[in-house]
Amino acid sequence: MIRKFKLILTLFLLIPLKSHALTEQNKQQLHLGCYQNSKQYLGADKAKSYCQCTVNKLSKKFSDQELDAVFKQKPEDIYKDTEFASKFCEKNI
Secondary structure, three states, X not given: OHHHHHHHHHHHXXXXXXXXXXXXXXXXXXXXXXXXXXXXXXXXXXXXXXXHHHHHHHHHHOOHHXXXXXXXXXXXXXXXXXXXXXXHHHHOO
16 A cells, blocks of 8 residues: 555656646747748748747747746847757757
8 A cells, every 4th residue: 555655656746746838829929930030041841840849849848937038038048048949950850
């Protein structure tokens, strides 16, 4: 009985209490902004894939409030906080 309790407690602690997912509205806004800036460099098809990948990566790491705070920073700090997503997605498109 105690083993089952420990297992359930461990599983509960592994589930994040704070959701990092972005709302659909914010995902759409991010995707639109990304796409408009990227399609001139990547072409329409690659820009669509790149932006979807980037939005998904950012959504996994940041909540809406956290991402708002990131985008209120200086441009070089924004780049530093979001480059993990762009670098990953550049390699995978």
